[in-house]
Amino acid sequence: MSRVDLQARRSIALAWGVVLTLCCGPAMAQADRPTDVAGRWQTDRDDGVVTIDRCGRELCGRVVGGGRLSANPDQRDTHNADPVLRERRVEGLVVLDHIRSERGVWRAGPVYDPLSGRSAPAATLTPRADGTLEVKACLAAILCTVQRWHRQR
Known part of the structure; x- marks a missing residue:
């Protein structure tokens, strides 16, 4: 796997992490407060x-x-x-x-x-x-x- 492919995968994973945190994080935190x-x-x-x-x-x-x-x-x-x-x-x-x-x-x-x-x-x-x-x-x-x-x- 090339260095460019690895960087692209990391960027995609990071983007998904941000999306999930923004959309689901507050709802999950709210449910357990x-x-x-x-x-x-x-x-x-x-x-x-x-x-x-x-x-x-x-x-x-x-x-x-x-x-x-x-x-x-x-x-x-x-x-x-x-x-x-x-x-x-x-x-x-x-x-x-x-x-x-x-x-x-x-x-x-x-x-x-x-x-x-x-x-x-x-x-x-x-x-x-x-x-x-x-x-x-x-x-x-x-x-x-x-x-x-x-x-x-």
Whole structure:
């Protein structure tokens, strides 16, 4: 292979690298940014405010406020199926655990609803263009609940 051919191949490879970085790089970086789901979120039923933030190497969602918690700051997890956990405070309770991005899709699990005391093994978190966060928790593929959370400023 001549020196000219080698230089031409390197130039083409470099050009493709630049094109791929410019067109795909921002989209790939955007998909894995914790800021897509991180922040304070008002649940769609006004039952709580959840903060999604770092918990070690992953993200988690904790109850930090809401209408019921304002009325009773010492509210306990009374609906929990485990009698031992019924005395823990709702404020600070992790309701979305192990939040991570997998190929651009935000996943969490397990997830917990202190209002009903029910848990689901997994959920998907989808940031929407209107600034809301769709939280879809499923027990099985056909048994899902969806909430639309609103970012608090």
